Amino acid sequence: MSRALVSIVMRDAPGASESTRERVRCAAEEIGYRPDPQARRLRQRRTRLVGLTFSAHQEFHADLVDGIYVAAEALGYDVVLSAVTPHRDEERAVRTLLDDRCEGLLMVGPQLSARALGELAARLPLVVLARRVRGVDAVRSDDVAGAVAGVEHLVGLGHRRILYLDGGTAPGAAERRRGYRRAAKAAGLLELVAAGGLTERDGAAAATVMIAAGELPDAVFAFNDRCALGVMDVLIRSGISVPQDVSVIGFDDSPLAGLAHIQLTTIRQDSAGLAAVAVERLVARLDGLVPGAATADLVRDPTLVVRGSTAPPRS
Amino acid sequence: MSRALVSIVMRDAPGASESTRERVRCAAEEIGYRPDPQARRLRQRRTRLVGLTFSAHQEFHADLVDGIYVAAEALGYDVVLSAVTPHRDEERAVRTLLDDRCEGLLMVGPQLSARALGELAARLPLVVLARRVRGVDAVRSDDVAGAVAGVEHLVGLGHRRILYLDGGTAPGAAERRRGYRRAAKAAGLLELVAAGGLTERDGAAAATVMIAAGELPDAVFAFNDRCALGVMDVLIRSGISVPQDVSVIGFDDSPLAGLAHIQLTTIRQDSAGLAAVAVERLVARLDGLVPGAATADLVRDPTLVVRGSTAPPRS
DNA sequence: TTGTAGGCGTTATCAC
DNA sequence: GTGATAACGCCTACAA
Numbered sequence: 001m002s003r004a005l006v007s008i009v010m011r012d013a014p015g016a017s018e019s020t021r022e023r024v025r026c027a028a029e030e031i032g033y034r035p036d037p038q039a040r041r042l043r044q045r046r047t048r049l050v051g052l053t054f055s056a057h058q059e060f061h062a063d064l065v066d067g068i069y070v071a072a073e074a075l076g077y078d079v080v081l082s083a084v085t086p087h088r089d090e091e092r093a094v095r096t097l098l099d100d101r102c103e104g105l106l107m108v109g110p111q112l113s114a115r116a117l118g119e120l121a122a123r124l125p126l127v128v129l130a131r132r133v134r135g136v137d138a139v140r141s142d143d144v145a146g147a148v149a150g151v152e153h154l155v156g157l158g159h160r161r162i163l164y165l166d167g168g169t170a171p172g173a174a175e176r177r178r179g180y181r182r183a184a185k186a187a188g189l190l191e192l193v194a195a196g197g198l199t200e201r202d203g204a205a206a207a208t209v210m211i212a213a214g215e216l217p218d219a220v221f222a223f224n225d226r227c228a229l230g231v232m233d234v235l236i237r238s239g240i241s242v243p244q245d246v247s248v249i250g251f252d253d254s255p256l257a258g259l260a261h262i263q264l265t266t267i268r269q270d271s272a273g274l275a276a277v278a279v280e281r282l283v284a285r286l287d288g289l290v291p292g293a294a295t296a297d298l299v300r301d302p303t304l305v306v307r308g309s310t311a312p313p314r315s
Numbered sequence: 316m317s318r319a320l321v322s323i324v325m326r327d328a329p330g331a332s333e334s335t336r337e338r339v340r341c342a343a344e345e346i347g348y349r350p351d352p353q354a355r356r357l358r359q360r361r362t363r364l365v366g367l368t369f370s371a372h373q374e375f376h377a378d379l380v381d382g383i384y385v386a387a388e389a390l391g392y393d394v395v396l397s398a399v400t401p402h403r404d405e406e407r408a409v410r411t412l413l414d415d416r417c418e419g420l421l422m423v424g425p426q427l428s429a430r431a432l433g434e435l436a437a438r439l440p441l442v443v444l445a446r447r448v449r450g451v452d453a454v455r456s457d458d459v460a461g462a463v464a465g466v467e468h469l470v471g472l473g474h475r476r477i478l479y480l481d482g483g484t485a486p487g488a489a490e491r492r493r494g495y496r497r498a499a500k501a502a503g504l505l506e507l508v509a510a511g512g513l514t515e516r517d518g519a520a521a522a523t524v525m526i527a528a529g530e531l532p533d534a535v536f537a538f539n540d541r542c543a544l545g546v547m548d549v550l551i552r553s554g555i556s557v558p559q560d561v562s563v564i565g566f567d568d569s570p571l572a573g574l575a576h577i578q579l580t581t582i583r584q585d586s587a588g589l590a591a592v593a594v595e596r597l598v599a600r601l602d603g604l605v606p607g608a609a610t611a612d613l614v615r616d617p618t619l620v621v622r623g624s625t626a627p628p629r630s
Numbered sequence: 631t632t633g634t635a636g637g638c639g640t641t642a643t644c645a646c
Numbered sequence: 647g648t649g650a651t652a653a654c655g656c657c658t659a660c661a662a
Contacts, residue, residue: 002649007641017647037414038353039639042654056377057570065371066400078411081396085381096393099352200571236552255372259515259545317633322657332631354655357638 001027010035037078041101048077050282051097053090054108056083059254060271061108064129067275068106075283084111094120104282109171121295125285127278131171132297137285139278139298143172146267146302147179150221150249153265153304155187157312159218159247162189165196165206165231167223176223176251196223203230211238216246218313225250225257225266232264232309243311253305263308273300325350352393356416363392365597366412368405369423371398375567375586376423379444382590383421390598399426409435419597424486436610440600442593446486447612452600454593454613458487461582461617462494465536465564468580468619470502472627474533474562477504480511480521480546482538491538491566511538518545526553531561533628540565540572540581547579547624558626568620578623588615 001024008016009024016024027033041047050072054061065081072079080100082093090112097105104125110117110133118135120126127137154162164180167173177193184191196206203222207230210216222228228250232242242248250257253268277298284290323331324339331339342348356362365387369376380396387394395415397408405427412420419440425432425448433450435441442452469477479495482488492508499506511521518537522545525531537543543565547557557563565572568583592613599605 003639004641004650005648007639008648011641013641015647020647034414036357036416036639038416039357039654040641042351042354042357042638042656043640043642044654056371056380057374059372059374062371062398062400065398066402069398069400070402081398083377083380083384083396085377085384087381087385099349101351101353200577256515259519262515262548318656319634319658320632323632326657328657330631335631351655354638355657357640357655358657359638 007035047101047103049080049100049102050077050104050106050279051080051082051094051100051102052106052108053082053084053093053097053110056085058109060130060252060269063271064108064275067272068279070272071276071279075279077279077283098124104286106278106282125282127282127285129274129278135295137281137295137298139274139281139300140172141269141274141302142299143175143302144179144182146251146269146304147176147221148183149302149304150251150267151180151183151187153306154219154221154247154249154310155183155189157219157247157310159313160189161192161217162219162221163192163194163210163217165203165220165222165227166193167196167198167227170198170223173223180221192217196227198224198226200226200230200233203227203232204234205230207231207234207238211235211240216240219247219249219310221249223251225252225254225264228264228266228309229256229262232262243309244314247310247313249310251302257305258307265307265310266305267302268305269302270300322350362416362418364395364415364417365392365419365421365594366395366397366409366415366417367421367423368397368399368408368412368425371400373424374569375445375584378586379423379590382587383594385587386591386594390594392594392598413439419601421593421597440597442597442600444589444593447490450610452596452610452613454589454596454615455487456584456589456617457614458490458617459494459497461566461584461619462491462536463498464617464619465566465582466495466498466502468621469534469536469562469564469625470498470504472534472562472625474628475504476507476532477534477536478507478509478525478532480518480535480537480542481508482511482513482542485513485538488538495536507532511542513539513541515541515545515548518542518547519549520545522546522549522553526550526555531555534562534564534625536564538566540567540569540579543579543581543624544571544577547577558624559629562625562628564625572620573622580622580625581620582617583620584617585615 006024009021054065069079080102082097084090084093107128109130110128114133117133121136129139132138166177181191196202220231222231228248232248235242250264250266253266257264257266321339324336369380384394395417397412399405399408422443424445425443429448432448436451444454447453481492496506511517535546537546543563547563550557565579565581568581572579572581
């Protein structure tokens with residue numbers, strides 16, 4: 001029984017009889033033998049490894065990680081995870097992936113500068129998720145379209161005074177603001193934009209300001225779900241009913257949004273689709289199907305998820 | 316310039332002159348050479364790799380991942396991450412780590428059966444975090460002590476009717492229930508235990524039942540923060556003030572608990588400490604310092620974090 | 631201080 | 647259909 005034969009059997013390559021295959025498999029089972037992927041990669045030209053950096057503390061990243069595992073496996077690649085945490089910065093995360101001889105990199109919501117990402121992309125194929133970076137392949141939701149869909153939903157319910165709580169300089173914030181403005185203008189509405197933010201705290205603060213101002217809007221469109229939850233929380237504590245008095249809509253469809261007692265209408269990002277597009281783009285580069293200089297900004301449509309926090313205005 | 320010499324320099328081994336080291340380092344820099352850790356592991360007896368399975372969607376796991384990275388690096392080990400996601404089960408996650416020739420395994424909150432974990436532990440060193448498993452090394456918070464601390468805090472504020480919302484069969488639930496019972500008995504209180512659960516939804520349901528029953532307790536001690544948040548939400552929507560009418564306390568100190576408008580009093584688990592203990596235990600086994608048959612249940616004290624959701628009773 | 635030889639577990643290439 | 651051999655990049659041991 002030669003090593004070569006075992007190799008042939010273990011990777012289902014042609015060149016061995018069925019009886020031999022059976023014998024080899026039995027023997028492997030017997031002694032608990034499993035091929036060493038590291039030695040295999042050492043011998044082969046390609047590692048078939050894609051590196052993936054993500055923030056362990058962001059739940060949306062977890063959805064993307066799941067999708068990336070699935071998509072990569074379908075294309076015959078293994079995924080090497082490298083988490084970004086409070087004690088482990090992105091630079092570090094990337095370095096370990098390079099040392100591991102990954103053929104390409106996927107970075108979810110990277111915080112590195114556009115310049116640093118550009119230099120990295122010059123070294124090896126790189127696809128960024130959930131952030132737009134000029135000169136680097138990027139995959140993200142169509143935030144403009146998502147915001148437009150949200151506004152159109154509210155307008156369809158009969159709302160006129162729709163307050164948008166802005167996300168400042170966060171990834172996607174500029175696009176969502178633009179979408180709101182575009183849809184408001186198209187419907188002939190006043191453009192009401194106020195400072196919002198990314199967290200429950202920001203939403204709560206914005207709602208407090210809103211209530212103090214005296215005149216409530218028909219509806220509030222928050223930059224994201226967390227902000228929307230902060231708004232809802234303050235409204236309800238102040239005796240203002242949602243959606244009877246004010247409708248509220250968020251963005252992301254985070255797990256909290258769907259809970260029985262929250263029922264937040266929101267815009268869902270298609271994490272599985274984003275993951276698949278990113279992996280496919282990366283693999284296309286690895287296969288040499290993409291000219292080095294050509295970078296793409298790949299965009300997927302988010303979808304409106306209607307729940308109980310939006311309804312027609314009372315009057 | 317021989318390969319052996321380069322090897323000596325790159326791993327800072329003795330046996331090369333300073334001038335030579337300088338030359339080698341320059342040359343490496345020049346051509347962008349970095350040693351291949353995989354080839355190194357192939358040659359060496361030990362891989363110095365520890366595998367880590369965790370749930371990408373559980374935020375507490377992220378804290379542990381961070382701590383494990385730190386602790387493992389301090390002891391000269393590399394960490395291989397293997398996430399458990401909706402499309403990638405634990406069995407799969409473990410298999411990839413075994414294929415990667417990890418010397419030992421860390422599993423955060425595993426869902427595998429105790430028997431399966433026992434068999435795994437027979438194959439290679441294994442330390443389980445955040446769950447107690449008989450016959451396998453486990454590192455977890457002292458849930459009994461945490462629950463006792465929570466009850467004592469409420470008793471100290473003057474509460475007598477303290478309702479405990481149970482976590483069923485979740486990891487740690489039995490211990491927390493026991494801690495509540497012990498502390499309640501010690502303080503001469505009635506033991507009030509109702510079905511709770513792990514999620515906001517469960518907490519909301521429990522609070523609804525509680526309100527329907529007519530007589531509110533002085534305080535509610537929920538199995539975890541998410542359950543506590545569900546309770547608070549329903550109470551507030553029903554016009555019952557927290558903490559003026561009812562105090563609420565959770566368990567975990569999740570990020571949400573500390574938010575400005577939530578301010579949930581809770582029990583914090585020492586994730587960095589748990590991570591360090593787990594890594595140290597695993598490494599001790601790898602170094603052969605632990606007899607194979609001896610398994611330990613290592614426990615760390617959680618700490619009470621007092622915020623605004625608990626206060627003395629109104630009367 | 632430096633160079634040489636051999637082998638880690640795998641696969642590709644070539645004989646048989 | 648099967649078996650021998652070299653090589654992937656690195657490290658250890660030993661010789662120069």
